[in-house]
Amino acid sequence: MSPxxxxxxxxxxxxxxxxxxxxxxxxxxxxxxxxxxxxxxxGKSTLIKCVAGIHPADRGEFFFEGRPVSIHGPKxxxxxxxxxxxxxxxxxxxxxxxxxxxxxxxxxxxxxLNEAAMEQRTAATLKSLAVxxxxxxxxxxxxxxxxxxxxxxxxxxxxWNSKLVILDEPTAALGVAQTEQVLALVRRLGEQGLGVVLxxxxxxxxxxxxxxxxxxxxxxxxxxxxxxxxxxxVVVEAITAGKPTKVAGIPATAAAQA
Amino acid sequence: xxxxxxxGPDRPKPMExxxxxxxxxxxxxxxxxxLRTGNLGPLPIIVGLLVVVLLFKFTATNFFTATNFxxxxxxxxxxxxxxxxxxxxxxxGEIDLSIGYLAGIGALTVAELQxxxxxxxxxxxxxxxxxxxxxxxxxxxxxxxxALVGVPSFVVTLGGFLxxxxxxxxxxxxxxxxxxxxxxxxxxxxxLFSPLGGYLIAxxxxxxxxxxVLYKRITARGTHIAQVNLWAFIARSVSVAGVAFGxxxxxxxxxxxxxxxxxxxxxxxxxxxxxxLTFLAKWTTFGRHVYAVGGNAEAARRAGINVAxxxxxxxxxxxxTAGIGGIIFAAQVNSVALTFPPGNLLLNAIASxxxxxxxxxxxxxxxxxxxxxxxxxxxxxxxxxxLSVSNGWIYIVTGLVLLGAVTLDTVAVRLQARSxx
Numbered sequence: 001m002s003p004x005x006x007x008x009x010x011x012x013x014x015x016x017x018x019x020x021x022x023x024x025x026x027x028x029x030x031x032x033x034x035x036x037x038x039x040x041x042x043g044k045s046t047l048i049k050c051v052a053g054i055h056p057a058d059r060g061e062f063f064f065e066g067r068p069v070s071i072h073g074p075k076x077x078x079x080x081x082x083x084x085x086x087x088x089x090x091x092x093x094x095x096x097x098x099x100x101x102x103x104x105x106x107x108x109x110x111x112x113l114n115e116a117a118m119e120q121r122t123a124a125t126l127k128s129l130a131v132x133x134x135x136x137x138x139x140x141x142x143x144x145x146x147x148x149x150x151x152x153x154x155x156x157x158x159x160w161n162s163k164l165v166i167l168d169e170p171t172a173a174l175g176v177a178q179t180e181q182v183l184a185l186v187r188r189l190g191e192q193g194l195g196v197v198l199x200x201x202x203x204x205x206x207x208x209x210x211x212x213x214x215x216x217x218x219x220x221x222x223x224x225x226x227x228x229x230x231x232x233x234v235v236v237e238a239i240t241a242g243k244p245t246k247v248a249g250i251p252a253t254a255a256a257q258a
Numbered sequence: 259x260x261x262x263x264x265x266g267p268d269r270p271k272p273m274e275x276x277x278x279x280x281x282x283x284x285x286x287x288x289x290x291x292x293l294r295t296g297n298l299g300p301l302p303i304i305v306g307l308l309v310v311v312l313l314f315k316f317t318a319t320n321f322f323t324a325t326n327f328x329x330x331x332x333x334x335x336x337x338x339x340x341x342x343x344x345x346x347x348x349x350x351g352e353i354d355l356s357i358g359y360l361a362g363i364g365a366l367t368v369a370e371l372q373x374x375x376x377x378x379x380x381x382x383x384x385x386x387x388x389x390x391x392x393x394x395x396x397x398x399x400x401x402x403x404x405a406l407v408g409v410p411s412f413v414v415t416l417g418g419f420l421x422x423x424x425x426x427x428x429x430x431x432x433x434x435x436x437x438x439x440x441x442x443x444x445x446x447x448x449x450l451f452s453p454l455g456g457y458l459i460a461x462x463x464x465x466x467x468x469x470x471v472l473y474k475r476i477t478a479r480g481t482h483i484a485q486v487n488l489w490a491f492i493a494r495s496v497s498v499a500g501v502a503f504g505x506x507x508x509x510x511x512x513x514x515x516x517x518x519x520x521x522x523x524x525x526x527x528x529x530x531x532x533x534x535l536t537f538l539a540k541w542t543t544f545g546r547h548v549y550a551v552g553g554n555a556e557a558a559r560r561a562g563i564n565v566a567x568x569x570x571x572x573x574x575x576x577x578x579t580a581g582i583g584g585i586i587f588a589a590q591v592n593s594v595a596l597t598f599p600p601g602n603l604l605l606n607a608i609a610s611x612x613x614x615x616x617x618x619x620x621x622x623x624x625x626x627x628x629x630x631x632x633x634x635x636x637x638x639x640x641x642x643x644x645l646s647v648s649n650g651w652i653y654i655v656t657g658l659v660l661l662g663a664v665t666l667d668t669v670a671v672r673l674q675a676r677s678x679x
Contacts, residue, residue, distance in 0.1 A: 074562070090560045092553035094621035095546075103550055104561030106543045113541055116478035138482040 003066030005030045005195040006051070006082075006164055011060030013046055020046040021219045023246050024060075028164060028195040033186060035198045035210035039239055043219040044199050048166050051197075052084045053077040065163075081163035085153045087172060093142035097134060098122045100141050101156045125159040126151075129185060147178025154185055164195040171205055183209050203232050220244040302666055303614060303630045306659070307637060314641035321644045324512035328519050331509070332447050334636030335524035336361070336587040340607035341614075341628035342535050343579030346572045348611055349539075349552045351620025352411035354576045356400060356418030358604030361584030362426045362594075364393045368585050369594040372440035382442030390581040396422070397577020398570055405569035419604075426598065435595040438588060447589035449523035456506040456521035463529065464499035471495075524586050528629070531579070536625045548572060552620030583607075601639075602653070609656065610635055613663040634659070 004027040013021040021043045028034045036044050050057040053071045062069050064080050071077050077084075091100050098115070101122045107114040122137050131151045134144065141149060150170055157165050167186060171179040186209050189196050200206050206213060207227060215222040215238040222242030225235060314321040340357050347354045371378060371385035380388075400418050404411045430436070438444060451459065468491070475486055505521070512519035539545040550558040551568050559565050587603075588594050612618065613634060614627020635656060642652045 074560070078562070086560065088556075090554070090557035092550045092557050092621070094553035095550060099546060099550075103558065104547075104563045106546055108543045111542045111544065113543060113546060114477075115474070116481050119478070119481040136482065 002030070003063070004028060005032075005065060007063040008047075008051070009061040009063070011047070011050060012058050013043075013050060013055060014058055019219055021050070021057075024216065024219070024221055025246070026214060026221075028197055030163070030195050031190055031193045032212065033190040033196040033198055033210045035200060035206040035213045036216065037200060037203070037206060037213060037235065037239060038216035038222075041218070042216040042239075044216060045168065046219075047216070048084065048168060048197070048199065051077065051082060051166065078160075081161060082166065083157035083160065083162040083164070084166045085150075085157045085168065085170060087169045091141045091149060091153060091156075094140060096140050097126075097137040097144075097152055100152060101125070101159060103156075105160065121159070122155075125155050129155050129158070129188060131155055131185065133181070145178065146174045147181045150174065150178070150182045151185055154182070154189070158189060158194065162194065164197070165189055166197040166199070168199045169201065170198070171200065171202060179205065203235060206235075207232060215239055215242055217242050217244070221246055300615070300626060300630055303627075303634060303663065306663070307630070307634050310634065310637050310641065314637075314644070318641055318644040321641050324508045325514055325519065326640065326644065327505075327508045328450075328512045328522055330636055330640050331505075331525040332522050332586075332590060333640060334632050335447070335522075335528045336583040336590070337603065337606050337610060337636060338528045338629055338632035339531060339579050339583035339586060340603065341610035341632045342531055342625060343576035344607050344611040345535075345614075345616050345623055345625050345628045346539070346548060347411075347576045348608075348616045348618060349548050349620060349623055350569060350572050351552050351555075351618075352404065352569070352572070353415065353608075353618075354397075354400075354411065354573065355415040355604060356396075356422060357415075357576060357580035357583075357607060358599045359419055359422035359426060360393050360396060360577055360580040361587060361603060362598045363396065363422050364389045364581030364584030365588035365594045365598055366426055366429060366436070367392050367581075368443055369436040369438050369588060372438060372443055373436065374439065382440035385440065386443060386446070386585055389585060390578050393581025393584070394574050394578040397580070398574040400577070401570040401573025404573065405566035411573075427596070430594070430596045430598075435593050437593045439592075443585065444589045444592055445523055446527065446586050447522070447524050450509075450520035451523070451526070452520060453510040456510055457503070459521065459526060460499075460502035460506040463502040464495075466533070467498040468495040524589075527582070527586070531582070532625060532629050535575075535579075539625050544568070544571070549621055552622075554621075606635055606656070607632075609660045613660055615667055631663075 006026070006028045008024065008026040011021055011024045011026070012019070024043065024047060026036075026047065036047065038044050046055065049055040050060075051062075051071065053073045053076050056072055062071060064082075069076075069080060071080070071082075092103065095103070098119045102118045107117045107121075119137065126132075126134065126137065129151070131148075133151070134148055141152065144152065154165070154167065154170070170182050170186065174182060183205055186196060186198060190211070198206065198210055210227050213225045213227060213230070213235055215225065215235060217239060221244065222238045223245055225238070311322075320326055340361060343357060344354065367389035368382075368385050370376065371380050371388060372382050373379055396418070400411075400414050403409050403414045471486060471491055471494075505525075509519060509521040509525075539548065547558065547563050547568050550561070550563060551565050555565055558568075583603075584599070587598070587600060610631030611623070611628045612631070614623070614629070614631035616623025616627050638656060638659060639652055642655060
């Protein structure tokens with residue numbers, strides 16, 4: 001088996017006296033949708049922010065495609081090919097779809113925008129992801145539906161040859177139909193060979209989309225489950241009452257999760 | 259679920275605009291569509307301007323004359339320059355209250371540097387460059403306090419408002435009025451082009467506009483932005499050419515006693531900066547980032563845009579345009595006195611941009627709005643002056659127009675929101 005796309009070992013992060021993450025292990029294979037679940041305060045968002053370079057981790061090892069790497073800022077993550085789609089989307093409502101897709105990485109010659117190139121590439125990207133609901137890519141993002149906006153945010157993340165896409169609660173604010181639309185897009189990212197990390201509270205979404213499920217509880221690993229061999233019941237138990245698989249000083253517990 | 263039905267329940271809602279026919283029918287349909295959805299662009303302000311001009315034509319004796327037209331251009335030029343800077347600041351969702359007295363600093367600097375016998379007299383052109391640089395630097399410092407320290411721009415520039423007013427008072431109370439004799443500086447207001455020179459400038463503008471549209475159309479073949487309604491394009495090009503040549507023709511016919519006037523340089527300076535700043539806002543990466551920061555600063559930051567840099571640069575632009583405007587105002591009276599800046603310069607400049615449709619909340623508006631707004635306010639105040647109306651009434655009318663324009667804009671935005679644009 002090839003090395004994982006992203007592997008974290010013994011990741012720890014404290015905010016003051018609060019231990020947000022303690023010795024957490026995490027991995028994603030290429031082409032895999034890995035769900036990251038846990039109750040509020042389990043450390044999901046902190047884990048993601050460590051990977052995205054927003055909060056540097058206190059301790060822990062990062063491996064990307066088998067190589068040890070260090071991530072000190074969002075730029076480092078971007079260079080490795082890690083993109084994050086945040087819960088609040090981070091789109092500019094006053095700009096159109098093309099302008100948002102290229103925000104911060106505009107195609108230009110001597111600072112003069114090359115609108116045609118950007119528009120063509122946006123159209124191609126959306127087509128390759130089968131995002132066909134957007135009738136005009138020159139309409140302001142403010143006029144799009146929630147699902148369309150989420151699709152734009154995801155497309156924006158994947159168009160830069162990214163290898164790992166992290167989605168933070170992508171369906172939290174969406175209706176049923178739009179949720180389906182976004183989940184299909186998530187699956188398609190996996191089919192195209194990207195590694196996907198899906199953070200969600202909604203186990204229905206997780207079981208519909210993910211290949212494997214990592215459960216965190218109170219900042220510690222509780223387990224990694226294969227979607228095909230587990231049930232929602234088991235995962236819910238792990239989320240609410242799971243025992244840490246790794247406790248400092250007892251290395252043997254690490255083997256339990258395998 | 260196959261990939262194709264991701265469209266699923268959220269079926270594509272065809273944009274009406276996309277289906278509009280081409281040609282004349284398209285022009286009519288597009289106009290109706292825009293009217294219905296409240297996407298009026300600069301139309302209300304142009305109509306307002308025509309109404310104001312007609313009103314004064316029939317009420318004020320000295321308003322509708324070629325000479326007054328030249329006056330109108332030189333009077334509005336300074337305000338328009340300041341308003342250009344205001345557009346960029348408002349696009350960020352910030353405010354710059356210091357520009358009125360910053361214009362005074364520009365005027366004071368240029369007056370001081372050209373002063374014969376002061377020991378530091380220099381060429382007027384160099385003096386102007388230094389004065390604008392000083393104002394830009396002040397803008398950069400104020401912008402840095404906003405962007406890097408995080409003090410609200412209202413407070414920083416209110417501080418600037420008081421500080422630069424104080425500096426001007428301190429200097430001029432001691433020195434009295436400083437007379438500007440340097441011809442280059444005075445030219446910024448009073449230089450008049452020969453009739454031929456004026457027409458040549460009009461010709462450049464008349465050619466530049468359609469070329470810029472055609473350039474976009476050709477380089478972006480096959481994309482949405484290249485879709486231009488031919489008749490709308492022709493109508494606009496003809497209007498631009500008509501306004502340019504018409505304005506120059508009126509200026510060329512202006513006569514004071516026996517001296518023939520012509521196109522004033524102040525007007526050309528304004529049009530030059532209008533073109534440069536429109537290019538900056540609409541065609542460059544910097545301009546795109548200004549709109550992005552104004553629309554959603556957090557999104558811009560996450561997209562890797564250096565938000566602090568954009569903010570500092572915008573306040574630098576605001577300082578520089580204020581300095582240029584200040585020089586034009588000083589050249590108008592060939593001096594800098596304690597009465598500087600004239601009238602309600604700061605508020606007129608902000609009102610110009612706002613009347614021109616620039617949102618106070620950031621992310622929405624265009625440079626051309628400031629130009630149209632400044633022309634409208636200039637025309638209004640000039641017309642009321644020729645009617646010998648008291649200053650009080652001039653303020654009241656300006657205030658009512660500001661209120662009316664912004665109310666109309668707010669209603670239009672609500673219409674747009676309802677129609678899903």
